[in-house]
Amino acid sequence: MNNAKIQAKIRIEKLRQEIRKRNYEYFVLDQTNISEAVRDSLKKELIALEEKFPEFITPDSPTQRVGSVLAGRFAKVPHKTRKWSLKDAFSAEEIQQWVIRLERLLPSENFDFVGELKIDGLNLTLWYEAGNLVRAITRGNGQEGEDVTHTVRTIKSVPLVLEKSVTIEVSGEVFMSKKSFEKIESEFANPRNAAAGSVRQLDPQVAANRDLDMFFYALGENNLENEPKSQLAVLQVLQELGLKVNEKFAHFANLESLIKFCEIWQKKRYDLPYDIDGLVFKVNDMDQQERLGFTGKAPRFAIAYKFPAEQAISRVLDIVLQVGRTGVLTPVAHLEPVKIAGSIVSRATLHNEDEIQRKDVRIGDTVIVQKAGDIIPEVVEVLKDLRTGVEKPYEFPEKCPVCESLVVRIEGEAATRCSNSNCFAVERERIIHFVGRSALNMDGLGERVIDQLIEANLVADVADLFILSVDDFLTLPLFKEKRAKKVVEAIKFASNVDLGRLIFALGIRHVGEQSAELIAVYIEQKKCSNFKGLTEVGDVGKGIAVQEWMGIGGVGEIVANSLYDWFQNLDNQHLLKRLEKNGLKLKQNLRGGGIQIFLNKIFVITGTLSSPREEIKALIKSHGGTISNSVSVKTSYLIVGDNPGSKYDTAQDLGISILDEEQFQTLLVS
DSSP states (O other): OOHHHHHHHHHHHHHHHHHHHHHIIIIISOOTTSOHHHHHHHHHHHHHHHHHOGGGOOTTSGGGSSOOOOOSSOOEEEOSSOOOOOOEEOSHHHHHHHHHHHHHHSTTOOOOEEEEEEESSEEEEEEEETTEEEEEEEOTTSSEEEBOHHHHTTOTTSOSBOSSOOOEEEEEEEEEOHHHHHTTTTTOSSHHHHHHHHHTOSSHHHHHTTOEEEEEEEEEEEOOSSOOSBHHHHHHHHHHTTOOOOSOOEEESSHHHHHHHHHHHHHHGGGSSSOEEEEEEEESBHHHHHHHOBOSSSBTTEEEEEOOOEEEEEEEEEEEEEEOTTOBEEEEEEEEEEEETTEEEEEEEOOSHHHHHHHTOEETOEEEEEEOTTSOOEEEEEOGGGOOSOOEEOOOOSBOTTTOOBEEOOTTOOOOEESOTTOHHHHHHHHHHHHSTTTTOOTTOOHHHHHHHHHTTSOSSGGGGGGOOHHHHHTSTTOOHHHHHHHHHHHHHHTEEOHHHHHHHTTOTTOOHHHHHHHHHHHHHHHTSOOSOHHHHHHHHHTOOHHHHHTSTTOOHHHHHHHHHHHHOHHHHHHHHHHHHTTOEEOOOGGGSSOOTTTTOEEEEESBOSSOHHHHHHHHHHTTOEEOSSOOTTOOEEEEOBSOOHHHHHHHHHTOEEEOHHHHHHHHHO
16 A cells, blocks of 8 residues: 555544544534534545545444435335333323332332433434444334335434443434424424434435434443443433434432423423423433333333423314224214424314213314324313204214124123124224234235225225235326335235234234234144144134133233134135135244244343344244243243343342353253
């Protein structure tokens, strides 16, 4: 290498370091005295040198934030650790109940808490390897998300290279400031939608132009020498790595301080340069977090406080029934459009017949409509003093508004249902649920497209989806070959599915995502071999009695009866056969095969292992075991690698069996 190249390489590296330093000070530390002109000048010189010496261009260079346009659909990527939703609290009383529950679970201990602002944006998880950004993933369904690395690289507050060469998983919230949103308000309803829509662009240049920002608040898998022992320490570590942390967090020693924090931010939130939709409280001590663990849906050690709902006055123009996928008839009030909580509301749920009668809601009434965060708007009060006498009482029909079958109401239930299981509206909702993000996640099949497919007699139920062709879609309005191929490809991609996700997608009454996974584990372990097809799943399900369903952890009597009824139904058995015939296949899940030596055993893993962690997990599942993220009295074994975290201490305190990798392999062989 000649002297000119050597000098150019040195200059390029020094420019990169200087630009990163100034970007960090400006975009992360918000130091407004940093000259934008100076940063632009440095970047211009770097671009010129990299163009002259392209062999020195590296992916982490500040000039490489905006890459090429992504071809096709977003890749699905499994998360390294599960991403949980938080339980919501809507009042001071509910926060108090949460603290009481914590004290009941760990009665002899004192708690301190950390409160953070709940940014109204898009949750993302980023992976860094040896300090370099390698992957950015949306939350998705908590177990897998979409790869959006190409757009996240354009966010200036997201470092492409950390301050330390660590391998780490971090989570945070991408958002758009109110000021930036004003520039594109005509395109999106609110800053949250704008942030989410910008991140999910195929062209990273679009995201680069949108002025997105990001705050970080959580650590996942990592190889840190000293794993933080508290949430306060987590925030400090994130800052030391060069990741932007919202500094408006607070540390509390008692419940009164938590409540005061809520009251302060309920008033001050409108003064912030970005939107927040609540607050998040976490138990500060990581050891206590480990021992408190998780419910089926959320961590016990954290809670999201949602600000009181916003309300507005509107008028009921009509009341229309919607038929859901389980046949439930839900009355919906069609309203004069009104802006609430940052979005236009023109419909609000009336829940059921009893609610209409209790509130005496009539067509033409002036009503108070309420909306809180992502909760469906609802009519909370009728202003009866404003009635003029022209308002019309609403009478619930005796027949389904879609198929005209009789409606039924089971004693003890508030819901009214269509008696026809093959009702057009029921089937439509089943299809919409089946293709949804939490189910089979078929990109491009929204409600409008589903309606077009049904109207064109191309789809009558979910099984028909798997035999749709490009030519079929080309018969629909606004479909051209490129779009048609993309949707067919998405259906093909979804035709190889986990049993748990399929059980949820089938829309069995009362069966949620978590229950579906538990049911899948039980069915797979009961067979002790990989299924050849869905017909076999149907046969196994048909042979399980109500009491046996109830033996599955997390499945109560209501869910058990629903499962029994579903598998005994001949139409459902026929549907499974048609799905199999039309090309839907089950992924060959390893936990179904092999000798079930770990049946009913719960494993937790901590520290850095010599074998890939996913490989260890696969071995455990293939022999009937399950994986948990936290140590509790229910844990059977803790597998430890180098630099184990607080899970190790917790396991020792609880008397849990602790294995190193060699001992685990010995157990496996034995």
